[in-house]
Amino acid sequence: MSIKLQSLLQNAGTAFCIISLCGCTIGPDFVKPHSEITKLQLPSRSDDIYNNHLLSVAKTPAEWWLVFNDKVLIELQSRAKLNNLDLQMAAERIEQSRAQLGITSSQLLPTIGSSASYSREALSQNGKFAALGAPTNASDFWQLGFDASWELDLWGRARRMREGATASFEATLYDREAAQIALSAEVAKTYLQLRGIQAQLAIAEQNLDIANRLVKMTESRERNGVSTRFETASALAQQASIKAMLPELMQQRHQLMNALALLMGKQPQALDKQLIQAMPIPELPQNIPVGMSSELAHQRPDIQRAEAKLHVATAAIGVAKADFYPRIGLRGRIGVEAFELDDLDSWDSRLFSVGPTVYLPIFQGGKLTQRLALNESRQKEAALAYRQTVLRAWHEVDNALDAWSAQHSHHAELMIAYQQNQAAFQAAERSYQQGVADYMTVLTAQRQLLAAQNQLNASSTNAALSVVNLYKALGGGWDVTTFHNSLVTS
Template sequence: MRTDYRWLPLACLVGAGVSLIMSGCTMGPDFRHPTIAAPDQWSGPSAANPAASVAVAEPIDPAWWNSFGDPLLTELVTQAIQNNLDIKVAAARLAESRAQLGQSRAAEFPTLDGNASYTREFQSPDGVIGLLGGTGSSTPGTSTNGLGGRQGGVPTQGATSSGLPPFNLYQYGFDASWELDLWGRVRRTAENASATAEAQEEARHDAVVSTTAEVARDYLDLRGIQEKLRITRENLAYAQRTVQLTADRAHHGLATDLDVANAQSQAASTAADIPQDEQQQAQLINAIGLLLGEYPQALAARLTAPSAAPVVPPRVPVGLPSELAHRRPDIREAEATLHAATANIGAAKADFFPKITLSGSVAIQATQFTNLGSWGARSYSAGPSLSIPLFEGGQLRATLALREAQQQEAAINYRKTVLSAFKDVDDALTGYAAEQRRRDRLDESVQASRRALELANKRYVRGISNYLDVLTAQKTLLTNEEQLADSTATVTTNLVALYKALGGGWDIAEAKVSDAAQ
């Protein structure tokens, strides 16, 4: 009797139709973008405490480092975007996550494998062949040719007392399988991988924001240290002239040896500050070099020469609070992580339900190589398989509880990230305005200290006052000048902190990062 296989294509179509109908059944909650209650406007300096450089609700300049008007700073930031190792690591992790996304999406499609093999086989007469028929080696002379003494098992023609003779087996064909994603397990897994890839992309954006801000901050700190070095060296030259002047006056009996000793002490104390500032200068150059992927002191020739400290612009565009979630990469990363955790819940719930897999194989199998082209050598199999979880020892429930707890953690982390972002911006705005007011007061103090030193020096030369007044005025002026240099540098670095808090820079650098990652 010939079996009719014409029903197989129809069965395949029915199975595919069932799969398409059931594909709408996806377990677990669907992800919804969280809403953020943002304030209407940023806080800023009050009218009673105005600042020279103020924040305005205007669109942010993506290339914010250009606002300092320093071509070298722009060059360093551009080089860091292309060569920074942290950015390269983040780009590599993004490539990994995208590859994993490809793996997850591949599970949505059928698999088809080709195979071919050749084997030389010998079947043991005491094994399966012995059960099906033939003469076993341990029971010589047995006439049984089938299981349980029945006839019609393995033909004895050509067989020996040791069973079937060795033979060759050639075969080639195709195997196919496809899991019917009835409950959305595969789709949820792919959704998780997609959200994870999105989170890695935002992590790369965050690396760009952090790197550009770090380069700018180190560069501005370097210029601040160089300004302090200039001030210290000028004060040292002044102190050395004072030592000479005091020594001349002591030689003529117009000053005491105590005045000379005090002048020498002040000069030595001023000179002692120079090595420390030079050390900080070298360390900052190395820090910038590391951010640019360079070896220590590779940038010394470009950065050691003093340059005027960059100035802040009079108006600083900061955009609107409602735009912060779109600009800050860490908020976007936290949202994508929450999305991935939500998708994992659906995948865990789908594991509670049966899995149906359609599988089939077509092969040509022959013991003679010349028969491999014969249609009579064909063999095939097709049919569904069903896997039902009956007892897992509580593993499935524990996995679901774990996924739900991870989603709760991701939701809390998202809220914390949002609150921290608004805090960063508010702190940066407050610090930027406050440091400008401090710098203005320190500038007034320096002007007054410089005038006091001039008066004290004139009174000492005329013999009206002793050298202690000059020494005190020198120390006060040096301290105030150093504080002014520190405050001026802090104003610029506070502006960098503000730009970083606003999440600026990654969008304009995206093309450069993509090119560098290839």
């Protein structure tokens, strides 16, 4: 290559680089939403919970299920995080978004390619070139070269596209974290419901033992002429009613174990050996850390995802506006061509071309205008979706706090009712054995005790579930700090 040609190419490239770097960026810049809605405070009715030291403003733990102090639940959470298929699909969507970001970013860089061709050609002896005296003998023709093109991003079209792709990539990251929160909550809910059903099954079996004992007692009293057939029939009916509860409870138990197996990505009955043995419902923690209410917008990935989607829609406006402006590019080609293969390395076989290209949209039938209007409307919709997401988050947190407080008080009162019903049944049973009370008193006391046990068990389960719902509403289940550090490095 001659010094003159080399200097020409260098000067042209330098000039276009300066023009590109000085280019402006069309469209609105994204500004993080800082409306008053993100600064809302929880209603004052939750203050009593803080005053009673039931909740603390300590940072919401990432692994919030540790507050239950249940080793099986901790293990299930770890296995679900590794094996859940929904999480694995979310991870693949992240990789797809990462690849799309790379594709979009490549538009800011030049494209370079090489080409080579060979052909054997001959002109027609009766053609117009032969009439002009051109030789018609067959000959070889060789070509070898490099092509390059670069669209100068003078108006920021490619930069806005990369900006939108980056925000879209961030949205998929938050999608996965939202799926992680939902998964951890679902594992905990299913596990607690399983322990609740197992406790209810144990209550039914205990009451069946009592019913069996009463059946024997009434049958003995009837044989001795102390009681009537009515008492025996009533005892048998109560016995059958309790037995009828067992198959349905067993079915629910197996359904919940299978639901946990599905969350682990396992086949049905894969966890039966581990979970079939009944264990008590984990005790409620005495103090629950929920963090500061002002941190909610940073704790919930669905709010962060809505913000990222708003960013995507804002960047799309810039892309649509840049389409109204001309596109300027630079194309170049350098190579060699010759009729003989041995001549390709000759300096005289060189060829080159370099120059700008300009595309100016003149008439598009209103397509560009409508595309801009479409993206502006989508940006407004994304802003409304963000506002709705934040509002929904506050409602969920407020409802979860209210439900947790109500369940806490409800459980305490039911515990008193259960203790009193238990004392009443024991007194009725002793009176019946001593012959100072009829069987209806015992039957009524037993039914009330069974109902009280079931209510207390349901309350224990619901109280534990209210803790799960509270942490799900608060965005617990992912490490915010670690995630943001990884996001920066990505």
